[in-house]
Amino acid sequence: MTDESPTPRTAAVIPAAGRGVRLGPGAPKALRTLNGTPILVHAVRAMAASNAVSLVVVVAPPDDTTSVKTLLTDLVLPDRTEVVVVPGGENRQESVRLGLDALPEDIGTVLVHDAARPLVPVDTVDAVIEAVREGAPAVVPALPLADTVKEVGPALREGGPQPVVATPERARLRAVQTPQGFDRATLLRAHRAIAAEGEGATDCAGLVERLGEPVVVVPGHEEAFKVTRPLDLVLAEAVLARRRANDGF
Numbered sequence: 540m541t542d543e544s545p546t547p548r549t550a551a552v553i554p555a556a557g558r559g560v561r562l563g564p565g566a567p568k569a570l571r572t573l574n575g576t577p578i579l580v581h582a583v584r585a586m587a588a589s590n591a592v593s594l595v596v597v598v599a600p601p602d603d604t605t606s607v608k609t610l611l612t613d614l615v616l617p618d619r620t621e622v623v624v625v626p627g628g629e630n631r632q633e634s635v636r637l638g639l640d641a642l643p644e645d646i647g648t649v650l651v652h653d654a655a656r657p658l659v660p661v662d663t664v665d666a667v668i669e670a671v672r673e674g675a676p677a678v679v680p681a682l683p684l685a686d687t688v689k690e691v692g693p694a695l696r697e698g699g700p701q702p703v704v705a706t707p708e709r710a711r712l713r714a715v716q717t718p719q720g721f722d723r724a725t726l727l728r729a730h731r732a733i734a735a736e737g738e739g740a741t742d743c744a745g746l747v748e749r750l751g752e753p754v755v756v757v758p759g760h761e762e763a764f765k766v767t768r769p770l771d772l773v774l775a776e777a778v779l780a781r782r783r784a785n786d787g788f
């Protein structure tokens with residue numbers, strides 16, 4: 540009886556299995572700390588902050604799955620939020636697929652959120668979920684670019700400068716962030732249709748585009764930046780300090 544079926548729930552899958560090589564040597568990126576708290580914990584809290592999210596699937600570095608489970612067991616989250624930890628794969632796409640495999644049947648909307656974007660505000664998360672619930676099969680938060688972008692070709696001689704081959708019109712470009720939101724069936728179909736090779740896809744929306752399904756953007760947020768390089772850690776700690784100062788008023 541469709542009338543009696545419960546409303547499909549929303550889950551967030553957090554791929555957190557990357558090594559974070561660009562941050563320099565040390566623990567996997569998701570386990571490095573910002574103001575003493577692991578980046579992953581900030582990211583889980585950011586997803587759990589949305590009233591709509593009742594399940595968070597964390598895809599952990601395979602060697603650190605046990606320590607990630609311990610870390611998250613102690614975490615105080617809203618009563619509605621369940622957390623599941625699964626081991627990740629060789630690249631982001633494979634890690635996301637392993638996270639999707641852990642979803643129960645009653646999940647209708649899936650967010651995929653990089654652990655490396657620990658500070659995304661809840662309003663951005665909710666805007667993505669709302670756009671999916673209103674019927675978009677795939678939604679990405681996006682921002683206009685500050686920099687002009689050039690496409691380059693291979694260097695003409697080994698070690699030589701790379702030639703610029705094109706300059707896409709900046710006003711038409713967007714930098715996309717996460718969480719990206721999906722109708723669950725569409726995302727599963729995209730992951731099944733397009734196998735991960737080499738680095739795999741760097742974002743899930745790209746897989747949906749390759750299926751020929753529409754992907755739309757909603758406004759992203761400057762605080763949803765990805766912690767990639769050492770300077771990003773400094774910026775993230777400054778954002779946290781500003782939030783703490785503002786909360787004090």
Ligand code: C5P
Binds near residue numbers: 557627765
């Ligand atoms: O490397 P990049 O910054 O693009 O990674 C984006 C996200 O994908 C990160 O949160 C990272 O932990 C995750 N990832 C993963 N499994 C991999 C590689 C990256 O879950 N094998």
